[in-house]
Amino acid sequence: xxxxxxxxxxxxLLFLVLPLAGLLVRAPWTTLPERLTxxxxxxxLRLSVQTATLATALCLLLGxxxxxxxxxxEFPGRRLVRALVTVPLVLPxxxxxxxxxxxxxxxxxLGGWLDATFGITLPFTTTGxxxxxxxxxxxxxxxxxxxxxxxxxxxxxxxxxxxxxxxWTTFTHVTLPLVAPGLAxxxxxxxxxxxxxxxxxxxxxxxxxxxxxxxxxxxxxALETDLExxxxxxxxxxxxxxxxxxxLRDRWMTTA
Amino acid sequence: xxxxxxxxxxxxxxxxxxxxxxxxxxPGEVVALLGPNGAGKTTALRALAGxxxxxxxxxxxxxxxxxxxxxxxxxxxERRSIGVVFQDYLLFPHLSALDNVAFGPRRRGIDRRAARAxxxxxxxxxxxxxxxxxxxxxxxGGQAQRVALARALAVAPSLLLLDEPLAALDARTRLDxxxxxxxxxSAHAGATVLVTHDPLDALALADRLVIVEGGRVVxxxxxxxxxxxxxxxxxARLVGLNLYRGRAxxxxxxxSPELTLTVADRLDGEAFVAFxxxxxxxxxxxxxxxxxxxxxxxxxxxxxxGDNVRVQLDGPxxxxxxxxxxxxxxxxxxxxxxxxxxVKATETHAYPATG
Numbered sequence: 001x002x003x004x005x006x007x008x009x010x011x012x013l014l015f016l017v018l019p020l021a022g023l024l025v026r027a028p029w030t031t032l033p034e035r036l037t038x039x040x041x042x043x044x045l046r047l048s049v050q051t052a053t054l055a056t057a058l059c060l061l062l063g064x065x066x067x068x069x070x071x072x073x074e075f076p077g078r079r080l081v082r083a084l085v086t087v088p089l090v091l092p093x094x095x096x097x098x099x100x101x102x103x104x105x106x107x108x109x110l111g112g113w114l115d116a117t118f119g120i121t122l123p124f125t126t127t128g129x130x131x132x133x134x135x136x137x138x139x140x141x142x143x144x145x146x147x148x149x150x151x152x153x154x155x156x157x158x159x160x161x162x163x164x165x166x167x168w169t170t171f172t173h174v175t176l177p178l179v180a181p182g183l184a185x186x187x188x189x190x191x192x193x194x195x196x197x198x199x200x201x202x203x204x205x206x207x208x209x210x211x212x213x214x215x216x217x218x219x220x221x222a223l224e225t226d227l228e229x230x231x232x233x234x235x236x237x238x239x240x241x242x243x244x245x246x247x248l249r250d251r252w253m254t255t256a
Numbered sequence: 257x258x259x260x261x262x263x264x265x266x267x268x269x270x271x272x273x274x275x276x277x278x279x280x281x282x283p284g285e286v287v288a289l290l291g292p293n294g295a296g297k298t299t300a301l302r303a304l305a306g307x308x309x310x311x312x313x314x315x316x317x318x319x320x321x322x323x324x325x326x327x328x329x330x331x332x333x334e335r336r337s338i339g340v341v342f343q344d345y346l347l348f349p350h351l352s353a354l355d356n357v358a359f360g361p362r363r364r365g366i367d368r369r370a371a372r373a374x375x376x377x378x379x380x381x382x383x384x385x386x387x388x389x390x391x392x393x394x395x396x397g398g399q400a401q402r403v404a405l406a407r408a409l410a411v412a413p414s415l416l417l418l419d420e421p422l423a424a425l426d427a428r429t430r431l432d433x434x435x436x437x438x439x440x441x442s443a444h445a446g447a448t449v450l451v452t453h454d455p456l457d458a459l460a461l462a463d464r465l466v467i468v469e470g471g472r473v474v475x476x477x478x479x480x481x482x483x484x485x486x487x488x489x490x491x492a493r494l495v496g497l498n499l500y501r502g503r504a505x506x507x508x509x510x511x512s513p514e515l516t517l518t519v520a521d522r523l524d525g526e527a528f529v530a531f532x533x534x535x536x537x538x539x540x541x542x543x544x545x546x547x548x549x550x551x552x553x554x555x556x557x558x559x560x561x562g563d564n565v566r567v568q569l570d571g572p573x574x575x576x577x578x579x580x581x582x583x584x585x586x587x588x589x590x591x592x593x594x595x596x597x598x599v600k601a602t603e604t605h606a607y608p609a610t611g
Contacts, residue, residue, distance in 0.1 A: 158307050159346040161333040164363035164411065173359075177350040 020238065027235055028228045035232040043210050044218035045236065051126065051214060052194035055133035056141075059190050063141040064183070068171070070142070071149035082146075089139045096135055097203025104131065104204075128205035129212050133194035141190040148182020149175070185248060192244045196237065259283075261447040262415055265313035266303045268296070275299050275471040276313070281415075281447035288462035289451045292490060296471040297451040301417050304449060305340050306333035317447075318414050334363075336415075337446075339408030343420040345400050347392035353379060353403045354388040360411035378406035382440070398429040405440060416441075418450040422457050434460050455494040459483070467491055485607050486530060497530045498575050501609055509606055515572040517549050517599070519606040526609035533566060535603035536577035538587055539596040548600045555593040558584065565589070569597060 028035065035041065069075075070082055088096055104111040104122040114120045122128045156178060160170040176183070198216040205212040207221065215237055222230035262281040267274070275296040281287050289297045302308040304315055306322065314324040321329035322336055339360070347356050357375035362368065379388050382402035392400055401421065408416060421437060422430050438461050441448050452458050458465050459479045467475040467482065467490070475487045486492040492499030502511035504527035510516045517529050537543075543550060553571030560566075565584040567577045575597060579587070587595060 153346075155342070155346055156348060158305075158333070159340070159342060159348075160359070160363075161307070162305055162336075162338055162340040163360035163407070164334050165359070166334055166363075169363060174348060177348075180350070 023231060023234055023238060027231050031228070032232060035229060036236070038229070040209065040218065041229070041233060041236075044213055044215050044233070047126070047129075047210065047213065048195055048215040051129045051133055052191050052197075054130045055137055055194040056187055056191045058130065058134045059138045059141045059194075060183075060187060063138050063186075063190075064145055064176075067142045067145035067149060068175075071146045072154075085142050086139050088136050093136055093197065093199030093201075094203050097132060097200035100128075100132060100135060100200065100204040104128070123204055124206040124208065124212060126205075126211055129201055129214060132200040132204045133197045136197050136200050137190040137193040140193050141186040144182050144186025144189060145179060148179035148186075151182070152178045188244055188248055192241065195240065261318055262304075262449070263314075263316045264304065266300050266315070267311050267313035268299050268303055268308060269311040270299065273471060274311075275303075277466070277468060277471070277473055278313075279449070279466065281449060283447060284445055285464065286441050286444075286448040286450060286462045287464045287466055288458035289449065289466050289468055290455060290458045290494075291453065291468035293453060295468045297453075297468055298419060300468070301340075301419050301449065301451050304415065305338055305417055306331065306336050337411075337413050338415045338417060339411055339413035341401075341404045341408045341416075341418040341421050344424055345392075345404035347395075347400055347403055347407070349392050352389050352391060353384060353395065353399075356392070356403055357407045357410050360407060364411060374410055375406070378410045379403070382406045382436070396429070397425050398433050401425065401433055402436070405437065409440065409444065412446075414446045416444055416446055416448040418448070420452055420454075421450065422454070423452070437461060484530075484605065485528065487528065487609070492530065497532060498536070500529045500573055502527060502529065504606060504608075507601070512572045515549075515551055517604065518601045519604045520602050521604075521606040523606060523608055527606050528609050529604055529606045531599055531604045533576040533578040534564075535599055536575060537598045538567065538569075538577055538579055538583070538589070539598060540587060542596050543598050548598045549604075550596055550598045553595055553597045555589050555591050555595065557591060558589050569595070571597065 066085065070078065070085070101108060101123060103109045104114070106112060106115055106121065106123065111122060114122070122131060152175070156174050157170050160174045165173065196216055197214070198220070201212065201214060202217055207213050207217050213221070215233055219230050219233045219237070222233060259282045260280040261283045262279065264279045266277045266279060273296070277289075277296070277300050279287065279300070289300055291297050299308060303310055303323070309330070310323045310325050312325055315322040316324075317337065320331070321327070322331045323329065347353075348359065351359065354372060354375050357378050358371040361371035361374045366374070376385065376388060379385055382405060384399060384402055384406070387395060387399060392403070395403060401424070405421075422434055425433055434457060441461055450458070450461055462479070464478055465476065465482050466473055467488070469488060469490055475482060475491055482491065483495040486495055486497055486499050489499060500509070500511040500517070502509045502517070504523045504525060506524070507518055507520075507522055508516045509519055509527050509529050511529060519529055551572055553569035553575065555567060556570045557568040558565060561578060564578045565581055567579060567584070567589055569575050569577060577597065579589075587593075589595070
């Protein structure tokens, strides 16, 4: 085997693993239990889990129909729509946050109207966090579900029709169960992405403890005041990420 | 109820291909659409099911127009009184056998408990009570086929459609399943249309055969009449006969410029002549004596065929002959070999090509 490939490969692996090892080495293992149960850490963790879960629910509600349309409906400009859906994947999240502010901010395109008509304010609220996370995470779900829908045999839907099932019943009773593995994988990826969201959240929702300060934001803040606390919070996110990876590997990636 | 529960003329244009098949099926009757691959059989079935719209013609079931492009009449698949057994069954993989069969009754507004009771009864009828909770992937091919049949019949459809119902099974299972399928089709009160490319399936299961080639009906009738009087090379091959078309004048049928076959039947005008490969005798020299048709041919191919040897011969007409292995060895039948071909007039069957 050529060394010219092996050496950079080894360096690459080291580069990816070393920082994680550093996190484990520097972790304050003795004071870990107290630090984990500190009110600040718990609040941030709870808020993160809540907003990521709500964002995933929002993505499922809007993203599954979007994926279905992309997979099953022929319309002009479908490729363009698919490209648009994937933009948040490559867009720097901060830019996403700015864009959200321009639309949903108090003087934004929709925000002003929402404020005047319903008295709804989105930026710098927990709802704002959910929107920012959903904006960044939705493409993961749409892409996973669209792929699953394309791979699923649409003749099952024809079989359902011959048995008297309407389009909607076919969708809920046949199509969705058929793509369940892909849907689950997409939802988990979506949730993980939402949980780690930083840039769009801090731009659109700010950094208010208990209201918009999610785990990644808490880590960033703690880094300036209390390094050990930042390490502990990072450790929690690392454990969650690895957990998701393992879950996806064992339960979905292989069968999907 | 009229004597034709299903009355259809299926016209579907697909690019350069046009399907145009008239089809009438009485209550309780089983009709097989038989034809080679690409003949349009599956398209015909999909048109009956409403999975493919007609270009022209009509599908009328129980005096209701399901599809009639001329008047815009259209009933979508889910509202047609049909049951379909697909070639690879398409059992829902996420549902048990029981829930697969209960799916149709449930969609027709029957509550869960009653739908399951109906499903259980149908699984019993196809002999699968013990497998009610199995998922499709835990069923053998034959079992899956029976679940698919139960699922299609559980809604008591006016029209039952089967697409190559036995094609996915191995030979042994096929034999058992064919007999059982015949029993269920005979018991079905509605009309049944079955699509197959296997003449044995068609003959065993159907009351009437409709032979489709290139999108058109080339022959129609019950099993015995189709097998005795094939009208195209495809049908002749299916039933294993040599078939020629020619001009009859009394007991002679001119099947090629150089050859007029003497036949037992007497007729005039355009005619078919058919005879079995086993009725063909091969000789090293021109045979003498008894009234028979003889001509010189060249061996084009030799193959094992059951216990015998099937010999393909070129000559004024191409012909298949079945001879014993001993005779084949004695005649040194190798491609290119010249032999004399003889067929007795009494072994031939001649019939008019028109009507």
